[in-house]
Amino acid sequence: MGHTIDARTMDPTFADQIAAEPGGEHIRRCFACGTCTASCPVREVTERYNPRRIIHMAVLGLRELVLSSDFIWLCSTCYACHERCPQDVRITELMHAIKNVAVREGRISPSLRVQVGLIREHGRLYDITGFENERRADLGLPSITEQPEDYHRILVATGLEEMVQPEGGAAE
């Protein structure tokens, strides 16, 4: 807010890089009408998240500012903007594309790193222990056995396993 943009920091290839990501293809269609920002429930409660501003920053090539920000992680993925965008920018998917680029450069939000770790260990976000299955049995619900092997292999094959390792050490 209130930043003066230094043109030397602008990377004109940034929007193209985003457009090459699945979901980011329509970034250059944006004509900055602001329907997304007016529709956004997160913008309603905090000024830190403003989709029109983020798209504009990306198109201008403010690569470092966008990728290092904490605001790109504040999209709640409600798809309100996605449905209403008159230019079919597919903003929710566009935000995913921007975050995918950020992750590839080692900038992942800590909570997502934890979630990927859980999926690697358990194949799910909440582990199923004897305690959970006992509770389920008490209610007459079938027990669940974790099957994490496929998930582990998928994460290794797509390189995500390596990508989410905390810097300078093994995972938790």
Place this chain on the structure above:
Amino acid sequence: MNKFAFYLGCTAPVRTLNYELAARNTAKRLGIELVDINDFGCCGFPVKSVHHETALLMSARNLALAEEQGLDLCALCSSCTGTQAEANRTLQEDKELRERVNQMLKATTGRRYEGTIQVHHFARVLYEKIGLERIREAVSVDLSDLRLAAHYGCHYLKPSAAHDHFDDPENPVSLDRLIEAVGANSIYYEERDQCCGGGILGADEQTALALPHLKLERAVAAGADALVVICPFCDIMYEFQQRRIEKIHDTRYRLPVLFYPQVLGLAMGLSADEVGLQLNRVKSRKLMALAR
């Protein structure tokens, strides 16, 4: 044929057993056969922000598991539904991509997905496959005294293309009709279409909790007896987090949050145990009195 591969997801079978219980018991009464598939795992939703292709593979794996049984998938969680419905549509429409995904899927899990099944939300199955008429006929308890605030959430409806535009994302009616079909009143309240904020709870708790705060305020102001949800994560935001939100704002809502299948079960004459009412955190004498 109302037979589905029952996709529980991660949250419902651990944190909202009342939802699962009520869904299973109402399904049984209405002739919906739900087949458990133990190998189902994460739908890929949390990974979409991290790595597109990995998320797609996770969805494809679950779709393949349902397809192997020759069954459409029926999910309790709206985010699981939305993520897998969207992946399904992409894989069905883009044959080239499906082949690429299948090569990866084969190498990592030994499975293949041919694109032959559909993904439904449990509430959508009730609305479309069972239908309002059969639901009306199944009602045996008078709920006409109940004022219920429908909360659709986001991924049950959106992106609307992934859900075949089955309901209008701007002005949805399916949950209101389902509430009215059991004889209760679906009331209008402001912020009705508001997101629960669950998607950013991990990233920024303070901002995330500001979203359910608005909705709780409006639903209480409109005189709701309960908020009605159809997603375990929405429930976490409105019910599990309600005490914290009350503390932050030094106020008191004590607004019960019910899953629609619980409302349906009560109307059908199921017991409090059968719809898991004892597991609801915000207790309500009015609701307990309705249980058989």
